[in-house]
Amino acid sequence: MAIKINHIKIKPEDDGIRVDRWFTRNFPNISFTTIAKLARKGQIRLDSKRVQTSTRVLAEQEIRFPDLTELESKPQNKLRAEMTLHPKHHKLLEMIEQNILYKDEDMLAINKVAGLAVQGGTKVGVSLDDLLPFLKFESADRPKLIHRLDKETSGVLLVARNNRAAAELSELIRTKQMNKTYLAILCGVPEVHTGEIDLPLAKETDKNFESVKVTDRGKRALTRYKVLDYALNTASLVEFKLITGKTHQLRVHSASMNCPILGDEKYNNKEQTFEFEQKLYLHSYITRLNYKGKDIIIKAPLPDYFKDMLDRFGLRI
16 A cells, blocks of 8 residues: 655744754654654655755745654554564663663653764664663653764763653753753863854765865854863863754864864864873763753763873863
8 A cells, every 4th residue: 555645834833943853843753763764765855855854944845754654553663662672782771771860751861872873874783762662661652862962972862751752852952941061171272261152064075074064154053162171282171052953063163163072083183192092072961951840950970081081181170
């Protein structure tokens, strides 16, 4: 039987949000992985044009996609939550469970380790999203991603435990009512110790190498930062607050100050005169939100390699 194709006009209240956020808001039972896969295959169209999950929708545009209810009801997807975990992933799942920072009936907060991809891809063996069916605990619903961290970034990652919470938490993110604080070790010391970086960013591809660059053609990206401590001109510990949430925003904005993040193989071209464990020294440290009238503050302890580097430089939070 042919799969039904949905044609939906974007409402004014959804104007300007990302495609993935549009689906989270309007179809909260559909996983981010499914949305990303459909976008990659060209099965999601906006005014007949292909989209990425980060594409912004505009009011009155028509979004076209296969009926996701039918797709999710196919046997291979229907059984996904009941599948057997591969033996080699048991230790990874156990580590994730040990790194749960907060849990209530609506959300989980995980201290994600560096090196764990949040979602699947061509070079990803197993992702956090693949393991979410095994983190249901007493809930009947499969947990759902509401935001992402780069594979090499560690720290607080929130996951919704039901469809309603997924929609509500995504709305908090969209309306900037969820505050995230990051810590990073930079190579060098910013000339101005407290300030804002307001530089537009856009993805660019050059000879199959995709990166994010500062360009007038990009979308506005705003970061607030504060130098907490520094060691001569060698390194600094910097607190970042994301005002916007663009891909690689902190990494590119740090490099724009000629103080790239230590261990950033994509945006750090500085030659280091000291040895360090090859990690990205960027950590999602604290997430604050008010949910259902409750103030929630979630803090992720720093990884050992991060703390060791702070000690080596004599840096203090």
